[in-house]
Amino acid sequence: MRPIQGRSTDGRDLFPSTGVSNEHASHHFVQTQAAAPGAALTEGEVRKVDREAGRISLKHGPITNLGMPPMTMMFKARDAAMLEQLKAGDKVRFAVELVGGQYTVTRVERVQ
Numbered sequence: 263m264r265p266i267q268g269r270s271t272d273g274r275d276l277f278p279s280t281g282v283s284n285e286h287a288s289h290h291f292v293q294t295q296a297a298a299p300g301a302a303l304t305e306g307e308v309r310k311v312d313r314e315a316g317r318i319s320l321k322h323g324p325i326t327n328l329g330m331p332p333m334t335m336m337f338k339a340r341d342a343a344m345l346e347q348l349k350a351g352d353k354v355r356f357a358v359e360l361v362g363g364q365y366t367v368t369r370v371e372r373v374q
């Protein structure tokens with residue numbers, strides 16, 4: 263096997279100024295977060311509140327401390343009382359942590 267090189271056989275540069283060299287790995291460092299775990303607030307919208315079960319369904323943006331992409335999913339509320347003021351359609355900011363293997367909303371506040 264011949265190594266892939268940036269030069270053709272007559273010596274000219276095949277990829278003169280694209281910058282597509284061996285810097286690939288460095289891209290990943292751009293996304294590194296320095297925030298304390300569990301501290302970041304995530305934007306979301308309430309889809310459903312189940313006060314009996316102490317659960318809430320949220321359509322959420324990226325959750326940086328958990329590395330989770332945007333989606334709609336069910337969360338456990340750390341305290342069912344947190345859900346009293348909330349209803350479907352509310353815009354919220356919330357914090358999520360993994361507690362006992364469950365994604366748990368540890369803080370939630372309504373956004374006007």
Ligand SMILES: [Cu+2]
Pocket residue numbers: 322330331332333334335
């Ligand atoms: Cu999710």
